[in-house]
Amino acid sequence: MEIDDFVGLTRRWPVLDGLRDGPLDRRELQEAVGVSRPTIHRQLRALRDSGLVAKQNGTFSLTPVGELAAAEFARTFDAMDTVSALSHVTPWLPLAEFGFEFDRLGDAEIALPRPNDPFAPTRRMLQTIHGADHIRMLTYTFLPEGDPAARQCFVDEGQHFEGVLDSTLVRSLLNDPASRTHLRDLLTRGARIAIASQPVPLILTIADEWVIIGAVDESGSPRGLIVTDNDVVRTWAEETVTAYHAGAEQLTPSAIDIGTVATDGGE
Numbered sequence: 223m224e225i226d227d228f229v230g231l232t233r234r235w236p237v238l239d240g241l242r243d244g245p246l247d248r249r250e251l252q253e254a255v256g257v258s259r260p261t262i263h264r265q266l267r268a269l270r271d272s273g274l275v276a277k278q279n280g281t282f283s284l285t286p287v288g289e290l291a292a293a294e295f296a297r298t299f300d301a302m303d304t305v306s307a308l309s310h311v312t313p314w315l316p317l318a319e320f321g322f323e324f325d326r327l328g329d330a331e332i333a334l335p336r337p338n339d340p341f342a343p344t345r346r347m348l349q350t351i352h353g354a355d356h357i358r359m360l361t362y363t364f365l366p367e368g369d370p371a372a373r374q375c376f377v378d379e380g381q382h383f384e385g386v387l388d389s390t391l392v393r394s395l396l397n398d399p400a401s402r403t404h405l406r407d408l409l410t411r412g413a414r415i416a417i418a419s420q421p422v423p424l425i426l427t428i429a430d431e432w433v434i435i436g437a438v439d440e441s442g443s444p445r446g447l448i449v450t451d452n453d454v455v456r457t458w459a460e461e462t463v464t465a466y467h468a469g470a471e472q473l474t475p476s477a478i479d480i481g482t483v484a485t486d487g488g489e
Contacts, residue, residue: 231272231291234265235299238274238284238292245281307332311446314437316423321458330450335443343447347427347434350449354429355381360463362388362422363442383413386466388422392473402478409475416470426459433459 231238240246240254252262266282269275274288284292304327311332317324333346351357387395395401409415425436433455435448450456 230268231295234269235292235295237262237265237269238288238295241275241282241284241288242292242296245278245283247281251282301328304328304330304332307334307446308448310334311437311448314439314445315435319423319462321462322452322454326452326454327448327450329452330448333447333449335445341444343436343444346447346449347436350429350432350434351427354432356428356430357381357383358428358460358463359383359385359387360418360422360424360426360466361385361436362391363425363438364391383408383415384463384467385413385415386418386422386463386470387415389417391422392417396478405473406475406478409473409478415473416467417473418466419469419471420466422466424462426462428456428459428463431456 236255236257237251240251246254248259248262248266251266252259255262257265266275266277269288270277274285274291275282276285276288308327308330311334331346333343335342339345395405405415425438427434427436431451433448433450433452435450437445437447439445
């Protein structure tokens with residue numbers, strides 16, 4: 223296919239998409255696509271000439287080749303939407319830490335902050351965590367507005383939580399009375415929380431089959447969230463959390479009570 227033909231099909235994609243659910247007459251299709259009558263006439267003529275659309279009994283429908291073209295274009299546009307969203311997240315991600323090819327994120331869900339909802343990534347993360355039975359986390363920060371909802375989520379009966387936290391994060395939690403109580407409460411309820419022996423460069427969570435990769439800017443504001451169930455990414459995430467946990471110091475309620483928690487790991 224010549225590039226001009228591809229560009230032409232891209233312009234006519236709304237017509238193909240409008241016919242994916244079944245035949246329509248010209249007026250119905252014009253209203254569905256939202257173009258003028260001359261425009262819909264030209265586009266239908268071009269698609270009929272290409273063998274992608276057929277006319278029968280006053281209605282237009284996709285041919286088998288047209289159905290294939292519509293499905294492939296839908297897949298392409300979905301992929302480009304993901305690529306566009308990822309381009310807004312990647313500046314804030316430690317890509318050198320990723321032990322997988324970036325194309326493994328092609329089917330990922332990307333949550334981005336919006337002007338009227340700057341904490342959309344935070345809410346999406348907590349939604350995924352809240353519905354999980356098993357949670358593993360490796361992080362150097364908690365996303366803004368995350369503590370109250372995360373506290374309720376992590377201590378729900380039946381949930382298993384394992385976390386490896388950067389030493390600077392643990393220090394800040396212990397220095398805040400409410401967070402200190404929260405941390406002790408998690409441990410008392412069976413959570414496994416450890417202090418990493420080296421700096422943690424990732425915000426990484428595994429919630430059942432889902433892998434969640436967070437991105438924040440220098441001020442700690444959420445810049446995006448990647449959610450995927452890709453098997454390769456999942457294997458990398460499990461191995462990464464396990465590796466950090468292997469050299470970490472386990473936290474205990476008694477250590478918090480008597481103030482013997484070492485928070486200089488990795489410094």
